[in-house]
Amino acid sequence: YRIAVFASGRGSNFQALVDAQRAGVLGGDICVLVCDKPQAPVVGLAQAAGVDTYVFQPKDYASKEDYERGVAAELARKGVQLIVLAGYMRLLSPVLVEAYSGKIINIHPSLLPAFPGKDAIGQALQYGVKVTGVTVHFVDGGMDTGPVIAQRAVEVLAGDDAETLAQRIHAVEQKLYPEVVSWFTGGRVSLDGRKVTIVE
Numbered sequence: 001y002r003i004a005v006f007a008s009g010r011g012s013n014f015q016a017l018v019d020a021q022r023a024g025v026l027g028g029d030i031c032v033l034v035c036d037k038p039q040a041p042v043v044g045l046a047q048a049a050g051v052d053t054y055v056f057q058p059k060d061y062a063s064k065e066d067y068e069r070g071v072a073a074e075l076a077r078k079g080v081q082l083i084v085l086a087g088y089m090r091l092l093s094p095v096l097v098e099a100y101s102g103k104i105i106n107i108h109p110s111l112l113p114a115f116p117g118k119d120a121i122g123q124a125l126q127y128g129v130k131v132t133g134v135t136v137h138f139v140d141g142g143m144d145t146g147p148v149i150a151q152r153a154v155e156v157l158a159g160d161d162a163e164t165l166a167q168r169i170h171a172v173e174q175k176l177y178p179e180v181v182s183w184f185t186g187g188r189v190s191l192d193g194r195k196v197t198i199v200e
């Protein structure tokens, strides 16, 4: 099962996926990291892990469709079957969303549909919710709007600030994301409209 991970930043979820592959529990092969930020720490993590990288800068292209066509060509060369967004900070255009319909997933640090978009953890603290969490969902053309695959709750504690809450949320992400990817590689996820079924 051939997997591409897209990321723009730190790469803790990328690393968790690499670790799961090494441990033999991912059921697939991360064959490329796609990154839109040449200086991002995740690029170094990929190099250290021996994962091929496809790094580009959107400003070198006339449009999003243009650079996504370049990405799509790389994915085709690699025979990618699943796109895993892990802190990829750009909306996808129909070039990728339509070519990989039902084959793109994202992880988001809130219980969607609460707190979509940037700084979901800050939004949750600002709102004052007592429970937030993590969502893994299919990607459609919208901002964090696709069908939900899995969610895990994380309690907001009385003394939490953005840093302490983020730490607990990230720990949950790093456990959940490889698990959900293994459901895909095991052929256990099906999608019908917005209804997602996980086969036992």
Ligand code: GRF
Binding pocket: 007, 008, 009, 010, 011, 012, 013, 014, 086, 087, 088, 107, 108, 109, 170, 173
């Ligand atoms: C994670 O919190 C993820 O939910 C969000 O972006 C962050 C990426 O973190 N989409 P990292 O780069 O995987 O460490």
